[in-house]
Amino acid sequence: MEMTDLKGTLAxxxxxxxxxxxTEFTSVWLPIQLGTIAVVLLVAAGASALLRRKADLVNAxxxxxxxxxxxxxxxxxxLTLLIFIGLMMVVRTAIHETVAFPRTYxxxxxxxxxxxxxxxAVLTSMIRNPFVNRLVAISTWTIAxxxxxxxxxxxxxxxxxxxxxxxxxxxxxxxxxxxxVLLLIALWLAAALANFLxxxxxxxxxxxxxxxxxxxxxxxxxxxxxxTLIVLRSAGIDLTALAxxxxxxxxxxxxxxxxxxxNFVSGIILLADKSIKPxxxxxxxxxxxxxxxxxxxxxxxxxxxxxxxxxxxxDLITQRxxxxxxxxxxxxxxxxxxxxxxxxxxxxxxxxxxxxxxxDHVLKDPAPVCHLTGYSASAIDYVLWFWIKxxxxxxxxxxxxxxxVLWDAFEREGVKLPKPxxxxxxxxxxx
Numbered sequence: 001m002e003m004t005d006l007k008g009t010l011a012x013x014x015x016x017x018x019x020x021x022x023t024e025f026t027s028v029w030l031p032i033q034l035g036t037i038a039v040v041l042l043v044a045a046g047a048s049a050l051l052r053r054k055a056d057l058v059n060a061x062x063x064x065x066x067x068x069x070x071x072x073x074x075x076x077x078x079l080t081l082l083i084f085i086g087l088m089m090v091v092r093t094a095i096h097e098t099v100a101f102p103r104t105y106x107x108x109x110x111x112x113x114x115x116x117x118x119x120x121a122v123l124t125s126m127i128r129n130p131f132v133n134r135l136v137a138i139s140t141w142t143i144a145x146x147x148x149x150x151x152x153x154x155x156x157x158x159x160x161x162x163x164x165x166x167x168x169x170x171x172x173x174x175x176x177x178x179x180x181v182l183l184l185i186a187l188w189l190a191a192a193l194a195n196f197l198x199x200x201x202x203x204x205x206x207x208x209x210x211x212x213x214x215x216x217x218x219x220x221x222x223x224x225x226x227x228t229l230i231v232l233r234s235a236g237i238d239l240t241a242l243a244x245x246x247x248x249x250x251x252x253x254x255x256x257x258x259x260x261x262x263n264f265v266s267g268i269i270l271l272a273d274k275s276i277k278p279x280x281x282x283x284x285x286x287x288x289x290x291x292x293x294x295x296x297x298x299x300x301x302x303x304x305x306x307x308x309x310x311x312x313x314x315d316l317i318t319q320r321x322x323x324x325x326x327x328x329x330x331x332x333x334x335x336x337x338x339x340x341x342x343x344x345x346x347x348x349x350x351x352x353x354x355x356x357x358x359x360d361h362v363l364k365d366p367a368p369v370c371h372l373t374g375y376s377a378s379a380i381d382y383v384l385w386f387w388i389k390x391x392x393x394x395x396x397x398x399x400x401x402x403x404x405v406l407w408d409a410f411e412r413e414g415v416k417l418p419k420p421x422x423x424x425x426x427x428x429x430x431x
Contacts, residue, residue: 033106044084116144190227214271266313283322338379355409
């Protein structure tokens with residue numbers, strides 16, 4: 001039955017095309033209309049080039065609001081088309097006023113197609129995504145062009161007549177095409193709305209960073225799922241007919257996507273229990289860095305050396321992780337050093353603690369403190385503890401500054417450092 005419908009639809013389409021060709025393309029008016037279109041197009045191109053040299057619309061509208069400025073730029077870029085439409089309407093009116101029984105079918109089609117393209121270009125200029133912009137523009141203009149040529153219904157019927165049935169689902173080229181286009185547009189709208197809501201959530205003062213990320217991800221998933229369901233229902237697809245597909249997806253998730261699901265669930269757990277959040281300073285294995293972003297599959301760790309470590313979320317759950325800013329932004333650093341035996345112990349401790357206080361970013365409270373840690377064969381060993389407010393201030397940079405002021409203070413106060421030997425380092429840096 002469906003093949004018979006398809007043949008009948010194609011036959012009707014061919015018959016309509018033959019009638020149009022015989023009526024319009026075998027008349028003396030065909031070269032007249034084609035020549036008119038070509039001449040008007042050349043005049044429009046010359047006029048638009050002249051206007052662009054005379055006036056710069058882009059620079060003249062720099063102070064206008066963003067969307068109005070965008071529309072003006074679209075008009076400026078399609079100035080030839082706009083002039084073409086105006087001139088064609090004047091020419092067509094003049095022909096109807098001066099010639100008896102004129103045929104202006106091609107002129108009308110050219111005006112309608114150009115007008116549709118111009119209106120669509122202005123409307124789609126609001127879409128910033130280049131792919132979505134082009135997809136919407138081409139799809140809308142194709143539908144408009146087929147409607148103008150009176151071919152929309154025959155082609156739609158032809159695409160709908162060719163069908164295959166899978167289970168209880170009737171698949172046609174028209175259904176697939178319509179679903180794909182609507183799905184792409186709906187997913188783009190859902191992503192745009194999710195990004196807008198995420199920006200509002202990020203500016204909310206009462207939410208912690210982890211809750212902001214968690215709410216943003218839940219909203220993103222919910223909006224994308226809702227957009228997909230709406231498109232499928234609007235396209236006439238019965239979701240119960242896709243039960244076999246969901247079952248196959250479930251088997252695939254069970255066998256092939258365990259790690260992806262584990263990382264996704266681990267990311268939700270990390271955000272919910274707030275053990276790790278954006279901005280935290282953590283140590284994973286041998287790597288020390290700042291949590292920059294938390295994705296559905298991995299967490300990005302900024303190592304501050306031009307690299308970013310992408311740690312799977314599951315590793316942050318199952319492995320030992322040191323969070324330097326879990327309960328407090330304060331971070332304690334230490335510097336190990338040694339002095340000779342003829343240096344006064346009490347003076348050395350006082351000089352070291354006082355020197356550390358003079359370094360920027362070293363906190364006065366808690367105050368730096370220096371401890372004696374042991375006696376070696378040729379030197380006395382110490383450790384200097386000091387605190388910084390935030391690990392973002394750069395632990396390595398602050399530790400380096402402390403080492404420099406220690407050297408200057410020891411030189412000034414007469415505290416002697418042991419001479420380096422084959423098995424001894426003068427200043428040992430520690431964490």
